[in-house]
Every structure is written in structure tokens, then in C-alpha cells.
Amino acid sequence: MDLRHQTKEERVADYLREGIISGRFPRGSKLKQAELAEMIGTSITPVREAIKLLEAEGFVLGSSHRGAVVAPFDMNATEEIVDLRVTLESKLALAAIRRLTPETIRELRELQGEIETAAAKGDRDAVRVVNYRFHETIYMAADLPETLRFVRILWARYPFDLINKLENRIERASSEHREMLAAIIARDEAALLSALRVHIRAGWDEFKAEYTG
Structure with missing residues (x-):
């Protein structure tokens, strides 16, 4: 996969998307921005923007300051x-x-x-x-x-x-x-x-x- 043209937040979003699909981040679990930034080795800003992208796609719910949660299955x-x-x-x-x-x-x-x-x-x-x-x-x-x-x-x-x-x-x-x-x-x-x-x-x-x- 060619990642050369992805922005930093897109790369973080891809990492999180893969983690949700793979079960690394289970349904209903909370995604804490600071912990994710440390895990990935980046600042909080691209993590915050990545979570917003995933919220728009439906992978997570609620990207406010209270944190985001991996969406449940319907x-x-x-x-x-x-x-x-x-x-x-x-x-x-x-x-x-x-x-x-x-x-x-x-x-x-x-x-x-x-x-x-x-x-x-x-x-x-x-x-x-x-x-x-x-x-x-x-x-x-x-x-x-x-x-x-x-x-x-x-x-x-x-x-x-x-x-x-x-x-x-x-x-x-x-x-x-x-x-x-x-x-x-x-x-x-x-x-x-x-x-x-x-x-x-x-x-x-x-x-x-x-x-x-």
C-alpha cells in the first residue's frame, strides 16, 4: 500500500481503523487520545483529527473531550x-x-x-x-x-x-x-x-x- 501521499492524521486513522477491525481495540472500548499518541509515537493533534475521521466513518462514537468509544455492532x-x-x-x-x-x-x-x-x-x-x-x-x-x-x-x-x-x-x-x-x-x-x-x-x-x- 502506498502511504507516501497520506497525511499524518490519515496514517493514524488507518492504524486505528485496522486496530478496530482486527480487534486490537474491542467494541465498546474507550480510545484515549494521550495513550494512543504515546503508543503511536506522535502528538495528540493527529490522533484527535484521526478520531474525527473515524467518527465520520462510523468506527467510533463521540470524539468530544470526553473521549471516543469504538462503535457497537448492530x-x-x-x-x-x-x-x-x-x-x-x-x-x-x-x-x-x-x-x-x-x-x-x-x-x-x-x-x-x-x-x-x-x-x-x-x-x-x-x-x-x-x-x-x-x-x-x-x-x-x-x-x-x-x-x-x-x-x-x-x-x-x-x-x-x-x-x-x-x-x-x-x-x-x-x-x-x-x-x-x-x-x-x-x-x-x-x-x-x-x-x-x-x-x-x-x-x-x-x-x-x-x-x-
């Missing part, structure tokens, strides 16, 4: 979110496959290797982190920043943390990523869209069946 809204994810992420993937450089494809290969290693070890937290980086790397290449912004808003409302706890889900996710990567390497747009849709819907369908079962 089961009732997720079915629509899944459909929107498929639509918007398919758009990003289609644009990205036409623009991915050999360097970015090498990066995706490395990320896939990390996913498979983490899945083999049963390291759920690592799989979630690399899953985020894998998708973000593809979608950044699409060069459709407004579409990506809306996708991040959807991610903020999606239960990655709960889906990740399903039995053998990380192994299945690793396999689904392998299918996406194979389509990317082959520059096969139809195969990529099919693999992406399967990946997005599979986790939700598995979770929904267990959640309501």
Missing part, C-alpha cells in the same frame, strides 16, 4: 450492509485489477502467505489484521477514493470480530483469499468478482446461521 443493519459491500467492493476490485502493478501483486502474495501461516497456527487476530491489509491493498489500487470511503463506512458496521470467532472460519477465509489472488494474478475479472462475492457473503451467512440458530 445485527439488524448487517444484511443490507453485506449487499452494499458486495456492490461497492466489486466496483473497487474491478477497477483495481486493471491497475495492479507487479510490485503490488508481490505484496498481495506476501500477505496471502501471512494469512495462510496465521491460519495454520490458529492465530485469529493475525488473520484479521492481514485480511484488512489484503483488501485495503487491492482497493487502494483502484484509485476510487470516494467509493473506498463508503466501503470503510460499511466496514465500521460489519461484525468482523464475531465472524472471526466461528470455528474454522479463518481457514476458510484463507482459502477464499487464495481464490481471489489467483484471479488477480490471471487478470481474470469474472473470477475475481465471483471469488470476492463468495468471500463477503460466506462469513456473514455462516455467522447469521449460528447467531440465530
